[in-house]
Each structure stands twice: as structure tokens, then as C-alpha cells.
Amino acid sequence: MIVDYEKNPKNSLIYTSAIVLSFLKESNGKVDFEELYKYCKSQKIEYSIFILTIDWMFLVGLIKEINDRNEVVLCN
Template sequence: MLVELESHPERSLYYIGARIIHALREAPTGRIEIEWLFKRLNEEGSVRSVPLEYCILAADWLFLLGVVKATSDGDIERCF
């Protein structure tokens, strides 16, 4: 699941995490709502949709790496 090269590489945590980082860099405030992020990951012309569980798991993984943090409002905020 961390790196899924064989069947669906677009569902790997590396790929989804990179898309989350990209969305955070584009956000003017450096923070985004998880619901908005989920919609964005599934609207960008993806070949496959990203399940909500994968989106949350990738955000959790970035949190463990110290790349993002959770705000009191439940948003994701970048730490870089």
C-alpha cells in the first residue's frame, strides 16, 4: 500500500501524499479542509478515484513525517 507499483500506482501513499503537498502549496493560507481535498483528488481527471480512506491515510502518513499538522478546526496545515 505504501508503494503499489503493480496494479494501481496512483493509489500509493507516496503518490497521494505528493498530491496533498501540491494542494497545500497552492493553497493561499497553507491549509485545506479534508473534504475539499477529497473532492479535489477525485476531480483532477484521475484515471481512478481515490477512496476517502486512502486520502486520510496519506494525510496521517504526512502527519507522522512532520510535513502537515491538524488544526483545531480539523483542517490540514502545512509545516514547511
């Protein structure tokens, strides 16, 4: 799942994390959760993979929090 080059590399956490990270950086480190999901959906990322990616990015320290305004906040 982290690296799945054989079946579908676009479902790997590394690939989807790169998409989320680039969108967060373009948005100055904060983006509404629903807006981020809509962007990922337009990139053909399934909801379950999206949630798993957000969790994984939080665990490795790339995402600081989802604040009270429902924004995903990038770590400094």
C-alpha cells in the same frame, strides 16, 4: 501500499501524498479538510487511501495539524 507499482501505482502513498502536498502548497499551506477531500476525490483517490495518506503525512512531518477550523495545515 507505500509503493505499489504492480497493481495500481495511483493508490500508493507516495503518489497520493504528492497530490495532497501540491494542493496544500497551492493553497498557501492551509486548506479545509472537506475541500481537500473533494479535490482528491476528483483525482480518483478513494476515501480510505485519502485518510491513510493524511495519517502518513502527519507521521513523517509534512502535515502539522488539523486545526479547530477543520483546516489541514502544512508544516513550515
